Amino acid sequence: MLTDAFTPVFLLFAGLFGLAVGSFLNVVAWRVPLGKSIVRPGSACPSCGTPISPRDNVPVLGWIILRGRCRSCRAPISVLYPVVELSTGLLFLAAGLRTGMSPLFFHHALFLSLMVLALRTDLEHFLILDSVSIGGTVAGLGLSFLTGAPGFVPALLAAAGAFLFFLLIRAFSVAYLKSRNVRVEAPEGFEEEEEDFQSGLGWGDVKLAACLGAFLGPGSAVAGLFMSFLAGALYGVTVLLRGGRRTKPIPFGPFMAIGGATALFFGNWLWNAYSNFGHYR
Ligand SMILES: [Zn+2]
Structure with a gap:
């Protein structure tokens, strides 16, 4: 079912799209139950309020580079962040493998x-x-x-x-x-x-x-x-x-x-x- 030359590009897109969506899901899961906006402000450390730089905000890699701690106050950042991002990426990849490029x-x-x-x-x-x-x-x-x-x-x-x-x-x-x-x-x-x-x-x-x-x-x-x-x-x-x-x-x-x-x-x-x-x- 997945034979055309475009398939690897689509699967790469699906996986990367999943990583990005996972990052967004983390924001929703953390902020909405606390009654906060999901748009503003940008991501910040929940302990010290320091804004998280785009470099540290890269899905999965950001958490690994920071070794799971805030850059300014060293407060631990939940392992759920990279886990959610990686799982969403892998799940989207699996979904792409199964459905191919279709509305499904x-x-x-x-x-x-x-x-x-x-x-x-x-x-x-x-x-x-x-x-x-x-x-x-x-x-x-x-x-x-x-x-x-x-x-x-x-x-x-x-x-x-x-x-x-x-x-x-x-x-x-x-x-x-x-x-x-x-x-x-x-x-x-x-x-x-x-x-x-x-x-x-x-x-x-x-x-x-x-x-x-x-x-x-x-x-x-x-x-x-x-x-x-x-x-x-x-x-x-x-x-x-x-x-x-x-x-x-x-x-x-x-x-x-x-x-x-x-x-x-x-x-x-x-x-x-x-x-x-x-x-x-
Ligand atoms: Zn902090």
Whole structure:
């Protein structure tokens, strides 16, 4: 499918575009939850306020050159910055390899960007932005119409189904925690929002499930959500085995983001493998 001479140029562009988008996603993920503008001012060190020079702001390389510390005050810069940039670059490259130069590339690129955003804001702020979950659902439905992936009706059904499924899990989780009298301890810095953590599964996760459905369609959405539960459970078990007492909430958004991104590439394959397996039982 990718044979013409232009392909390497397109893939290079896709990867570099991903690095740049990743850099922008870092800005959004850091500023929007704090209610700051994403346009002004330019990037500055959160500790000392010194503006970051364009040279130090180059995706991934900037962080490596600075060895993860601010040039003026030596405050550490989160490793999430280069990780987000590099992952977005690689994910866009993978999307380009899969879709070639077609409108489907933008469908994949937008979905992957939303997953990266959900991952970072949920890790740092215990928050999935409505513009990611609700905005993403609307964008996914619109793109399904334009690109035919996965088709408007399948996208709509998958979005509604995933939303209702997560609503149900949330209701069960609330009832379970209440019946057991479990009080979920708010993480450090989020004490004022302790009430929001008592549901086990946040509203942000429920709304993000709809976004996964809208972009992935029924089969892949099932595969993606299943993988997120599996990854979440494995992580939970690892934490328990290490002997820690797990009283703090674990953000589920990162698992959904990883499950969703994996399903974008391998969801159909997994779904077909599962369906065929059914024939031989
Ligand atoms: Zn500084």
